[in-house]
Amino acid sequence: MTHHTRQGLNEATLQNLATQERQRFIERNPQSKLLADRCTPHWLFGVPLHWMNDWSTPFALHVSAAQGAHVTDVDGHQLIDFCLGDTGSMFGHAPAAVVKAVQTQVAKGCTTMLATEDAAWVGEELARRFGLPVWQSAMTASDANRFLLRWVRAATGRQKLLVFNGCYHGTVDDVFVDLVNGKPQQRDSLLGQVHNLLDTTVVVEFNDLPALQAALDAGDIACVLAEPVMTNIGMVLPEPGYWEAAQAMIRSAGAMLILDETHTISSGTGGYARTEGLQPDALVFGKPIGGGVPCAVYGMSAELAQRAMDAKRNAAPGHSGIGTTLTANMLAMAAMRATLGEVATQSAYDHMLPLTRTLADGLRSAIAKHQLPWCVTQVGVRCEFQFGPTPPRNGTQADALRDGGLEQLIHLMLLNRGCMITPFHNMLLTCPATTAQDIEKLLAAFDEVLTALKG
Incomplete structure (x- = not known):
């Protein structure tokens, strides 16, 4: 058959x-x-x-x-x-401005765990372009999503994450929960996971507002992590009015909205959220943001940033694990500045x-x-x-x-x-x-x- x-x-x-x-x-x-x-x-x-x-x-x-x-x-x-590194080279392979910036920076050093002048420019440009005031860097979008989940859980005091069935957010273990015949199930293909993800991850269908509302009504959701358009299981567009209603529900429930725009930066210079007028609490951009050089960034609203900083300052001293040694290295910052300034233009x-x-x-x-x-x-x-x-x-x-x-x-x-x-x-x-x-x-x-x- x-x-x-x-x-x-x-x-x-x-x-x-x-x-x-x-x-x-x-x-x-x-x-x-x-x-x-x-x-x-x-x-x-x-x-x-x-x-x-x-x-x-x-x-x-x-x-x-x-x-x-x-x-x-x-x-x-x-x-x-037409693959372009599965979006990693969405702005083309070896764009001249990035090549020049990287060649110049390599001669001056790649990583020191210290900031450069490029960091100031990139931070200002991220805020201007994407509309959120406070940012942090990561090496990949997977890391950025993982780090944001930590910050949001710390800021809200809640543990649970809500994702959409069939979502993709890199290698973040928390998201590998599917709906199978309408029931949540940890994905069978997830190797080596020893924790029960169903304890802290809730999954509903995209475009289903009643299901979203029912999940939020429990009052224990820290955040909704979503692509504004699903892109990995096959493209799924939001229905008219969906995000307007969903954002209101999420805010009313005291949860936060993280939009992973690693793929939907395809929408325009400000990504899907800026293009469509969405107002997330946090944003993630990975893959193409450095013109092919590995790097990612995540942005926060002023409120979330303040709550995250308060949580960090009130925590016990010691290594928190939110970041990696090569994060925000000089090479990545130079590549991001060149990409945002000269390549990913209007x-x-x-x-x-x-x-x-x-x-x-x-x-x-x-x-x-x-x-x-x-x-x-x-x-x-x-x-x-x-x-x-x-x-x-x-x-x-x-x-x-x-x-x-x-x-x-x-x-x-x-x-x-x-x-x-x-x-x-x-x-x-x-x-x-x-x-x-x-x-x-x-x-x-x-x-x-x-x-x-x-x-």
Whole structure:
């Protein structure tokens, strides 16, 4: 029986294509194969980060260079990159301003556990751009989310966290709770967790205001941690009026709202919250904020910042574990200053936004041409196609539209035709270096792939 995500497709055709495309990749990438064989004995799962095995390829693709909107692999193929490091390079690979800033800073030192002049500029710019007055730095968005949970719990005196089903906030253990047949359950895939997350984590469906209100009514929620648009299980947009009502509920319950904008910075220079007029108590920005150099930041309202500082000052002396030695290092600060000042600009978004609309419209046209019951969703410079006729309204619906085998086949076919998209789902990004010609090539490849899928 054909899975509902494969309506209009023939299973035998898909199986034959998978075999052909894997062989095509093997024949095109002998140097990557050699390097993959060398890595296998010395890296867990054969790669320095096991996520690198989540691509659709028979062995890990190895890269020699990345510039602008293109990646060159070790076999000399130039690929148009719509993955962009899964948002880490959303502003393009090796942007000139960041390269210059990093090269200059490396010659002057990378880390001292002391601030530089860049810190003053970056703090002022974060407050101006994103609307929250007080900030702290982290190395990754996972760290930023983890640190904020500590601060908010200390500030509120409450322990419980509320998240949305299917959420993604990096490697924060607290969030790995799902709704399974309507019941909260610690995620089976979470390795090595010895604490019962259900004691302190509450999960409800996105866009379900009654469920949110019922959870908040208990009066023990410290904060709601959310992406303003769900992006990782498959894009889920908030329904009209949802966040306006949700914010009022959260405030009334004495809880705080943390918005993780690591992906939704795609919405505009001020992220989704600033673009849409939301008023969170805290914000998290990671991945692209340093132009590809590892760093993240988290911001707080004046009230939360004061309560957090009071909690710290009133606590017993000693190491609190909120931060790491390399946090806010000089290299990261230089990269953030260059990115915010010269790369992630309004003119960059003015270039990317219409290109992404063209990309999303082109995907819709190709899907309609081939009479496939799929939809396309967009938030700023990020878009995604999903295997259902209408966009999902919550994590459960989004998960039902996932089809790992079909996703991986499409991704491999696009890669063999010179286009990279995000390996974990069907997400595409544009960057300031993306051109109209890049979009045309992707859409031509996508049409070719759909033609082959339909047989």
